[in-house]
Amino acid sequence: VSFWVNSLSAGIVLGTPLAYAALGELIAERAGVMNLGVEGMMLMGAVVGFIVALGTHSPVAAFAAAIAAGAALASLHAVMTVGLRVNQIVMGLTLTILGAGLSAYIGTGSSGRRPGVGISAIPIPGLSSLPVLGKVLFTHDVFAYAVPFVALAIWLLLFRSRFGLWLRAAGEQPGAADASGVPVFLIRYLAVIAGGGFAGLAGAYFSVVYTQGWAEGMTNGRGWIAIALVIFGSWNPIVVLLGALLFGFVDSLNFQFQSIGVPVSTHLLAMMPYVFTLVVLVATWTRMRHRHIGMPEALGLPYEREAR
């Protein structure tokens, strides 16, 4: 039992940053902008958050700086793809590489050091002593507790508010939205930048909370997983959150199997989450073929007024 409890608990910790990054990407994609730069933005968030944590010993400042760093990189994406209407895929990849390079450049002196601060886990009094459930659900840090509420808030924003309707309209039918007076460009800018902020936060979670250190390329492809999770969750924040947690759980099994000495290759186990993602992607795609739900119609397409 303790094995599964540990795995589930660790899964929540691993799934939390993924959930933030994926939710951010979801906002941008719902507004019609694909941002493949999640990995780069996470790395920038990680390095900036880490350095600020080193300098100020303030987790609040660290996360604020990380969010700003992610948002700054995202605003470059926004200017290029929304403003100048360049190819979103190329720009996103460029952003990933730029983020990887910049973060490595900035972080050269900082690898191997410890941040000195962290966000400690706060067991919720009473609830955390519940058998099984207590350890799994109620022994985490602020970010893990907040993530379901963030997902819910995003869901409410998207599907129960006028702004959300505008945002989705900008992603589905920007032409029609524009004609009916929705500020398509403004919304797309905001959505992309907000998405970057989430990615930056996710990155800092890795460097400040989870591994408590900075290493070049430390996010290790998690940004790509976040992008895949958005598809997995068919652009629904609640499903995306569940997907992130599920992925975190599969990921944590690797460590857990090792710790109890199951004779399975660690590399094979490390591959599991990715195989899992691939299977899910194919499954989602097949499902999407039958019912036309999910993908914003204008995703990836730059919007220009004069066209057509």
Next chain:
Amino acid sequence: VVAVACGLLAGGVVMALGGHDPIQAYFDMWQGSLGSTEGLQSTLIKATPLVLTGLAVATALRVGLWNIGGEGQLIMGAIAATGVGLYATGLPGALLLIAMILAGAAGGAVWAAIAVIPGTGVHIGLALAILAALATWWLIERTPWGFSVRVSGGNPRTAEYLGLKIARRMVVVLAISGAIAGLAGAIELTGVTNRLQEGISVNYGYTGVLIAFLARGRLLAVVLAAFLFATLVVGSYALQTTGVAQPIATIIQALIIVFLLAGDAALAFRLRITRTTALAEIAAAVSRP
């Protein structure tokens, strides 16, 4: 070219901000990458996988797809090559078959080819890469089949009217694209590292996307673009001695693309007035026959 200059300039600004002398740094980079025999040699070594991954992306672009999985395909190619090299030493025929089934592992067949040529290394790999570029160019640009692929990618609707099977062409071209990336892995393995190791690909796959874009998807220009990027990477190794971090090469590469994209956009804005009308007429004529 303007974008490259701007990228280098902006890279210099980054270095200056980081407290280093950009002019000295660029001089060192030049020395390290092109200004000496060893430098040139390592630039060529570095260019080899980049030519191939760039080519892989550019090929897939021809059928209208973005192959951003070059990274994994490269690694799979390296793994398959190792497997073939280790276990299938005696059977060249079966070996070929295996390699063809695993699209990402076409390199497996080449592995054998390289192994029999004495004095393996850089130049054979590079020659193979350029050969692959020429072959792909010929296949896509000069054969009827290649034309049908370009039609499928350039205008899917037209292709559909013509009765071309777009999906099938996509799969075939992606397989070719994957095979090219796999080839990169196999060559890198046999020519440079000589053994399978983790992290055999240093972002080659992703850089390939940038290269393909810099080359505007033109298959032969890929060779030049790859060479430029290799120069940057190798040059940046020389910087480590002067204390400027090596990631600067990555930053410059990304900046070049940013400027290229911005330049394109600026050009598009200027051309729009004249071009939209013409394009709209053509589009109207095509969509309502």
